[in-house]
Amino acid sequence: MSAPVAKVAREGAEGGSRRLILDTAARLLRSGGYHQTTLREIAEAVGIRKASLYYHFASKEEIVEEVVNDGVRFVHEAVVAALAEHAAASPHARLEAAIRAHLTALHGHGDYTSASIKVFTFGAMPVPDSVRQVRRAYGEVWRGLIAELQQAGAIAPERSPEALRLFLLGALNGSTDWYRPGRFDIAELAQEFAALIAQAG
């Protein structure tokens, strides 16, 4: 059958396998979604037997949950950092920075964040509480930013902030369907999108 060689042993200190499994799962979930991604696939890509996954995780759902939450948290932190970096900029510039950070995290860093959207958007299966919570926290960042923009006059006061938020996040996350590294430039896209929904200032 298979040669059990693979005498690695001295791998990265401790817990290295866990991260490797998550990285691999993220990559596969990104392109295949929840049901198409199997534990056999993950195990094979990692280089271990599928049963060994159960040493590190209790179930498939636990793996997916961790990937999804990591992904959302990564985007969250990227956007918060971008806003902090542009704290003194104009509202329009802050919006553009936030959009750029979101898109960069989504497409640049990649697997975890894209997997997160693919798995969640595709719906299905009871969404764990932890996932809902992490996503809600990220939503708050945008709620705050939009309120700020509206207060500053960069967005007309009669626009519904909730509709705008859902519209914008939907459009940004939808970019996973059409964005390709060579064909678009993230900075340009961010500029385009920011120009659409807020007046320059």
Added chain:
Amino acid sequence: MSAPVAKVAREGAEGGSRRLILDTAARLLRSGGYHQTTLREIAEAVGIRKASLYYHFASKEEIVEEVVNDGVRFVHEAVVAALAEHAAASPHARLEAAIRAHLTALHGHGDYTSASIKVFTFGAMPVPDSVRQVRRAYGEVWRGLIAELQQAGAIAPERSPEALRLFLLGALNGSTDWYRPGRFDIAELAQEFAALIAQAG
């Protein structure tokens, strides 16, 4: 290596089962996506045995393909009809009408169109040529409308029409994730979204 029978059957007469199967498949695909929706589920919901599905369709993929194409075609026709109805209106009003028609087809008529997005967005597996073709045709409608808006001055000439189109369609289709009949009004959403991306005229 070709299908032995081109079974068109009597379309008008007694093709009730076929439609019923498609309706049911659309409903299940809408909420479950491709892999979670099984032939057993469909058959049980229809009230027949699973093997009987193969009297009407050659494979699962054939069922899904037909549902998806019907869905996109329905939205396509709804938007084209709305644009024809508002042929004499202002560019902004035409955009709003098109958005309203898209959202109405998506959420009002429902299952086929939502299933179409769910299955396609979720990506995966080789997308049949027919599906790609039907979607491309619909994309052309929006390309034309955006060009028209830009030419009329309702959209700034420096905006990238392709980025705008992808942004808008992504946002509209993303509404399947958050739209709930009671909590939002489609006409109001269309007004909001149109106001975001084109100047009133």
Added chain:
DNA sequence: TTTCACCTACCGTCCGTTAGGTAGGCTAAT
């Protein structure tokens, strides 16, 4: 008598998951 629309029964494959075993390293008592 042929065709239609469905049936029962079954196929091989793959799924997530579990049980139980083992090589190698660390720790602590002998």
Added chain:
DNA sequence: ATTAGCCTACCTAACGGACGGTAGGTGAAA
């Protein structure tokens, strides 16, 4: 310095069940 015991990180093998799909039969209608 040896060794017993434990822990880690994997392994092989198998489980029941669900998957899409096929073979062949049946009663009613045409």
